[in-house]
Amino acid sequence: FFYGAAASAVMLYGFTFLYGAAGTTNIYRLMQHTAYLNSGFLGLAVMLVLAGLGFKISIVPFHQWTPDVYEGAPTPVTAFLSVGSKAAAFAALLRVFYVALPAYGWVTILAGLAAVTMTLGNLVALSQQNIKRMLAYSSIAHAGYMLIGVVAQASNPVGPWSGQGAVLFYLLGYTFTNMGAFAVAISVERALGSDAIPDYAGLSTRAPFSALAMAVFMLSLTGIPPTALFFGKFFLFAAAINTGFFWLAVVGILNSVVSLFYYAGVIRAMYQMPAPDGAPALPETSLVRTLLTVTVAVTVFIVFFLERVISVVTAAATLGRY
Incomplete structure (x- = not known):
């Protein structure tokens, strides 16, 4: 539960960065803005979103919870x-x-x-x-x-x-x-x-x-x-x-x-x-x-x-x- 909550919080934090930079949560408008955003800022947002989704998918290195929970x-x-x-x-x-x-x-x-x-x-x-x-x-x-x-x-x-x-x-x-x-x-x-x-x-x-x-x-x-x-x-x-x-x-x-x-x-x-x-x-x-x-x-x-x-x-x- 705590791992899942933390992963969701990290993912939402990444979306917050995207919203703060682009001023919208509409994915099509985000597409229009990403080309003009600072690459370092955008990279941080991408890493946070990927970490959150990676936990849900069980991508390495966000997979540690999977075997224990499954068992x-x-x-x-x-x-x-x-x-x-x-x-x-x-x-x-x-x-x-x-x-x-x-x-x-x-x-x-x-x-x-x-x-x-x-x-x-x-x-x-x-x-x-x-x-x-x-x-x-x-x-x-x-x-x-x-x-x-x-x-x-x-x-x-x-x-x-x-x-x-x-x-x-x-x-x-x-x-x-x-x-x-x-x-x-x-x-x-x-x-x-x-x-x-x-x-x-x-x-x-x-x-x-x-x-x-x-x-x-x-x-x-x-x-x-x-x-x-x-x-x-x-x-x-x-x-x-x-x-x-x-x-x-x-x-x-x-x-x-x-x-x-x-x-x-x-x-x-x-x-x-x-x-x-x-x-x-x-x-x-x-x-x-x-x-x-x-x-x-x-x-x-x-x-x-x-x-x-x-x-x-x-x-x-x-x-x-x-």
């Missing part, structure tokens, strides 16, 4: 935090930095933060034995991937290769994939009272539908075709290459390879490790089955509606510019 909060709350706050903060980030502050050289800063964020998130996730902490560091890494789209949007390409369109598509896939993964985590936690990944041993025999769904979500988070986040990462990396950030796309691809090791660890526990002696079968309620069916369907079958989804996302990205 300590009730799992349904953690599921909401993993997608809800991130989606809202990225929407604000795109509006503020792309519309209101296009004249300021923040692109290089965000490119560096994207590389560090995805790398740190993936490397630390490798050693996690708690599913919620692993997904927490995973969410940090995914914030880094999505920052690639924000960076690419600086050159304002059009069509499905735009950075903003790629971020929106990625957010759509990430929302369903992550919500599905947390649905399985909630089911396992309620049945076993544990969030430990080793306790997922033999889940394929104790709860076969949940295990299959969890495997799909882990593959999607890795970016394995034909899942939703494979196409999400493809669009993000393509947008980066299209706008001259080839090195950032390479960093993203390498990080996706690293992430395979800890996501595959969950699958290995479910399918290759034997269930402990006397381990009970996990109940799969109709509600859980329905939720998993919907999230798996979107995660896997989005490929069959790819053209339609791309057109909707592109239209939304176009509206976001005005």
Whole structure:
């Protein structure tokens, strides 16, 4: 709570600087004034706003709260935090930095933060034995991937290769994939009272539908075709290459390879490790089955509606510019 309040205060302080310099909070009028503002003054305002939004998104170095909160909060709350706050903060980030502050050289800063964020998130996730902490560091890494789209949007390409369109598509896939993964985590936690990944041993025999769904979500988070986040990462990396950030796309691809090791660890526990002696079968309620069916369907079958989804996302990205 206190971290969140402090981050909001810092962000509002940055907006106060912008208002004091431009005399308006209208983002379109801010865009007209930023080119004439003192670069040092504007830079301070940008840093304060970025710090506040970076906390909400879990960008390094504003990510420290994420693992402890994800692990300590009730799992349904953690599921909401993993997608809800991130989606809202990225929407604000795109509006503020792309519309209101296009004249300021923040692109290089965000490119560096994207590389560090995805790398740190993936490397630390490798050693996690708690599913919620692993997904927490995973969410940090995914914030880094999505920052690639924000960076690419600086050159304002059009069509499905735009950075903003790629971020929106990625957010759509990430929302369903992550919500599905947390649905399985909630089911396992309620049945076993544990969030430990080793306790997922033999889940394929104790709860076969949940295990299959969890495997799909882990593959999607890795970016394995034909899942939703494979196409999400493809669009993000393509947008980066299209706008001259080839090195950032390479960093993203390498990080996706690293992430395979800890996501595959969950699958290995479910399918290759034997269930402990006397381990009970996990109940799969109709509600859980329905939720998993919907999230798996979107995660896997989005490929069959790819053209339609791309057109909707592109239209939304176009509206976001005005």
